Amino acid sequence: MTYTAPIKDMLFDMEHLAQIDQVAQIPGFEDAGLETAQAVLEECAKLCEGVVAPLNVPGDVNPSSFKDGVVTTTPGFADAFKQYAEGGWQGLQHPTDFGGQGLPKTIGAACIEMLNSANLSFALCPLLTDGAIEALLTAGSDELKSTYLEKLVTGEWTGTMNLTEPQAGSDLALVRTKAEPQGDGTYKVFGTKIFITYGEHDMADNIVHLVLARVAGAPEGVKGISLFVVPKFLVNQDGSLGERNDVHCVSIEHKMGIKASPTAVLQFGDNGGAIGYLVGEENRGLEYMFIMMNAARYAVGVQGLAVAERSYQHAVAYAKERVQSRPVDGSVKTSATIIHHPDVRRMLMTMRASNEGCRAMATTAAAAYDAAHHHPDPAVRQANQTFYEFMVPLVKGYSTEMSLEVTSLGVQVHGGMGFIEETGAAQYYRDAKILTIYEGTTAIQANDLVGRKTARDGGQTAKAIAAQIEKTEAELNTSGTDTAKAIAASLSLARQAFVKVVDFMVANAKATPNAAYAGSVPYLMLTGNLVAGWQMGRSALAAQAQLNLGQDAAFMQAKLTTAKFYAEHILARVPGQADAVLHGADSVMELPMDMF
Numbered sequence: 001m002t003y004t005a006p007i008k009d010m011l012f013d014m015e016h017l018a019q020i021d022q023v024a025q026i027p028g029f030e031d032a033g034l035e036t037a038q039a040v041l042e043e044c045a046k047l048c049e050g051v052v053a054p055l056n057v058p059g060d061v062n063p064s065s066f067k068d069g070v071v072t073t074t075p076g077f078a079d080a081f082k083q084y085a086e087g088g089w090q091g092l093q094h095p096t097d098f099g100g101q102g103l104p105k106t107i108g109a110a111c112i113e114m115l116n117s118a119n120l121s122f123a124l125c126p127l128l129t130d131g132a133i134e135a136l137l138t139a140g141s142d143e144l145k146s147t148y149l150e151k152l153v154t155g156e157w158t159g160t161m162n163l164t165e166p167q168a169g170s171d172l173a174l175v176r177t178k179a180e181p182q183g184d185g186t187y188k189v190f191g192t193k194i195f196i197t198y199g200e201h202d203m204a205d206n207i208v209h210l211v212l213a214r215v216a217g218a219p220e221g222v223k224g225i226s227l228f229v230v231p232k233f234l235v236n237q238d239g240s241l242g243e244r245n246d247v248h249c250v251s252i253e254h255k256m257g258i259k260a261s262p263t264a265v266l267q268f269g270d271n272g273g274a275i276g277y278l279v280g281e282e283n284r285g286l287e288y289m290f291i292m293m294n295a296a297r298y299a300v301g302v303q304g305l306a307v308a309e310r311s312y313q314h315a316v317a318y319a320k321e322r323v324q325s326r327p328v329d330g331s332v333k334t335s336a337t338i339i340h341h342p343d344v345r346r347m348l349m350t351m352r353a354s355n356e357g358c359r360a361m362a363t364t365a366a367a368a369y370d371a372a373h374h375h376p377d378p379a380v381r382q383a384n385q386t387f388y389e390f391m392v393p394l395v396k397g398y399s400t401e402m403s404l405e406v407t408s409l410g411v412q413v414h415g416g417m418g419f420i421e422e423t424g425a426a427q428y429y430r431d432a433k434i435l436t437i438y439e440g441t442t443a444i445q446a447n448d449l450v451g452r453k454t455a456r457d458g459g460q461t462a463k464a465i466a467a468q469i470e471k472t473e474a475e476l477n478t479s480g481t482d483t484a485k486a487i488a489a490s491l492s493l494a495r496q497a498f499v500k501v502v503d504f505m506v507a508n509a510k511a512t513p514n515a516a517y518a519g520s521v522p523y524l525m526l527t528g529n530l531v532a533g534w535q536m537g538r539s540a541l542a543a544q545a546q547l548n549l550g551q552d553a554a555f556m557q558a559k560l561t562t563a564k565f566y567a568e569h570i571l572a573r574v575p576g577q578a579d580a581v582l583h584g585a586d587s588v589m590e591l592p593m594d595m596f
């Protein structure tokens with residue numbers, strides 16, 4: 001099954017929702033306007049469609065394998081990664097000082113979507129490398145930066161994130177890996193890390209592990225965790241590769257999905273200690289890791305959108321080809337392609353609307369990130385940072401949960417053939433399931449949304465977003481079309497339900513935490529739903545304006561119809577979701593534990 005990058009939709013979002021022309025006014029991004037975006041996206045699409053996408057099924061059927069400490073990736077992966085690195089794609093969003101292209105995230109995010117639609121397993125290697133780059137850029141010493149950054153940015157080496165241990169998953173306070181200072185500024189690292197994505201592979205010359213560990217004598221809990229660089233091969237003064245470090249892959253996992261991506265158990269220090277270099281200061285590791293995780297969480301949200309988009313394209317192709325049953329409206333007198341049936345249309349529209357909503361949300365968040373990091377005015381930077389931080393758990397949590405709904409519908413559209421592996425529809429569903437688990441499960445994202453992002457500021461950020469939504473409603477109402485009014489009506493009901501829930505969260509998060517946290521995931525889902533629906537409302541306004549100018553009628557009309565569907569079928573879920581939250585913890589926590 002081929003993949004076609006949805007470039008037109010991506011550019012629409014960049015132009016009308018992210019306002020890329022404003023991003024291009026930020027110093028350093030002067031060349032990053034719509035024209036550049038289009039050129040970059042078209043080039044990226046060639047690589048993703050032509051080289052990476054054809055490896056998706058082979059990766060599932062013939063995953064990475066492990067023998068005697070060596071991991072061999074699916075045939076074709078190493079060559080594709082070479083092309084990816086040589087094309088400069090790893091460095092797209094990274095600073096030119098270290099060999100990157102210095103483009104905004106607003107453009108980079110679309111490229112990440114394409115790569116992940118093409119092949120989720122493949123794209124994980126660059127995703128983790130991006131995280132390692134972010135951590136070093138933020139907290140690494142000049143020496144660490146000069147030793148590692150350029151090689152990572154150019155894709156010569158790759159990066160990993162080593163947090164998880166058998167007893168420490170969601171709860172990183174339980175990390176036990178040890179780091180012993182050697183007196184020469186280096187440390188020796190001892191311990192076991194599990195589930196390390198691309199912890200070992202044959203696609204690059206060196207692997208730069210970023211590892212959470214405790215320095216001897218450090219305080220218990222999260223306050224005693226430090227971050228280290230532990231390279232697979234030590235690096236000589238002249239930058240060449242030296243001795244093999246004492247970090248070894250002891251096995252890789254057999255998984256439900258993303259099978260081509262090797263998930264490694266790594267043993268540090270079995271032969272005397274793995275040499276590690278401290279990143280930043282001792283005991284501030286979790287803080288630095290959060291920088292990496294925020295970048296990675298956003299990217300995992302985009303993974304959700306990406307796999308859902310691929311699943312949608314696959315389902316549309318099947319629905320236009322499979323002939324079954326006479327249409328209920330008699331429009332065809334014999335059995336017809338299943339796309340004639342209203343329920344198949346409902347499924348395809350749900351998939352399409354959810355994807356467009358999640359893409360719109362991710363693109364808007366990316367533009368906020370760019371302004372938060374690069375805008376010359378500190379007040380603008382701060383406002384965008386606050387908005388972006390609110391969006392991260394939504395992009396991660398909501399888009400990945402929706403990717404399960406969408407990929408499940410993708411299987412359903414195929415009927416029995418969806419359950420049979422040959423069609424490929426099932427792979428997307430299996431691949432998507434990890435996205436609600438790693439980089440913090442949906443519950444962990446929801447806890448973040450309730451605690452840090454909503455209750456901490458007394459609901460101020462949430463209410464500021466509600467006020468912006470109200471403005472969009474007013475614009476929709478004054479624009480005068482029936483479609484715009486229908487969207488405004490749905491948005492209004494959803495926003496009012498959201499505001500009630502925000503008040504409930506603020507009142508209960510500290511006072512009666514079980515009441516708030518019993519509804520944390522529904523709160524995350526309704527907020528994601530509302531924010532994506534708001535972006536769909538903005539899309540409808542922009543599409544109507546373009547239609548009025550006589551621009552691209554078929555595309556703009558489809559945008560309006562999809563936005564209306566989103567409002568009527570997906571946004572419409574919000575009041576019900578809000579009701580569930582407002583019931584608090586009673587029926588959730590009432591049953592005694594021994595009744596389970």
Ligand SMILES: Cc1cc2nc3c(=O)[nH]c(=O)nc-3n(C[C@H](O)[C@H](O)[C@H](O)COP(=O)(O)OP(=O)(O)OC[C@H]3O[C@@H](n4cnc5c(N)ncnc54)[C@H](O)[C@@H]3O)c2cc1C
Nearest residue numbers: 161162163164169170195196197263437438439440441443
């Ligand atoms: C394929 C794969 C790749 C991975 N890649 C990496 C990687 O590269 N690097 C890395 O370090 N790790 C990686 N991980 C680990 C991953 O991040 C963890 O599995 C994940 O964070 C969940 O931790 P856990 O598995 O220990 O589950 P647990 O933490 O045991 O969670 C079990 C359940 O309890 C819930 N739960 C736990 N705590 C809370 C809470 N406070 N509130 C509400 N609910 C809670 C969870 O939501 C979940 O439903 C990977 C895992 C897999 C499967």
